[in-house]
Amino acid sequence: MPRPKAKSSPSDPPLTPLSFNDGDVILRAGNTDFKVHIWLLRLSSPFFESMFSLPQPNPGKSEIPVIPMDEDAASLDFVLRSIYPVKRSQITSIEQAQKLFAIAEKLDVQCVLEPLRVSLTQLLAAEPIPLRSWAIATRYGLEEAQRAAAERFNPAVIGQPPPQELAHVSALQYLQLLEAYRDGISLPLYITKKGSPTAS
Known part of the structure; x- marks a missing residue:
């Protein structure tokens, strides 16, 4: 039986970096600025809530604060577009999805994780190495x-x-996979959460 393929769609033009005229903070990723809203960042993430609870340097009356970010522009754009009700770019590779998972966990933005789970599940269905797909x-x-x-x-x-x-x-977990194959039984799930297996 042929393996299912990940869903595909015609290529869309690249999205411009997310920015709003009435934004009150700039998140800077490399040479790309994202002018966004502090209140929404605080609402969506304990990470940002903690960040903006700290005293911020006064940039001057005519300027808004600029916060350098460690993330690359494309990844930060995806995260921000998951926070706002706007169109997101497509996830096209397993590597990209894993990178975004790490960023979403670091920034503690839970609303990013569900679209990542959906996209990664589709991509893994087309992964030609079952053991790699299973491990991820x-x-x-x-x-x-x-x-x-x-x-x-x-x-x-x-x-x-x-x-x-x-x-x-x-x-x-790996031993369980081998035993399930040997015995011809459905695999009981042992899902890793930050390195710790838990039975389900």
Whole structure:
């Protein structure tokens, strides 16, 4: 049976960096400025709530504060567009999705995680290496993708160089995958959350 493919759509033109004329803070990523609203950032993220609770330097009456960000412009744009009710850019690779997961967790922006889960589940369905797909799905708690990858798994890959993502799952989880394949049973889920397996 052919594997399902990730959904695709015609290429859209690049989105311009998110910015609002009435914004009251600038988040700067490299050479790109995002003029956005403090109140919405604080509402969407404990990280920003804490940041803007601290005394801010006075930039002058005619200027608004500029905050340098560690994130690259494209990733920060995706996060901000997930906070605002506006169109987001598409996630086109597993690597991009994993990068955005890390940023969303760092900035503690929960509203970003659900669209990431949906996109990553679709991308993993088209991943040609089932073990890699399973490891990524397990790491991020994607139950549907984890089960689908486990059904495609074949231990014949043992002895080949393992996917690097396998480092993010526990030995117990991997052993369970092998035992499930051996016994021909549905895989019970052990979802990794920040490195700690939990039974479901």
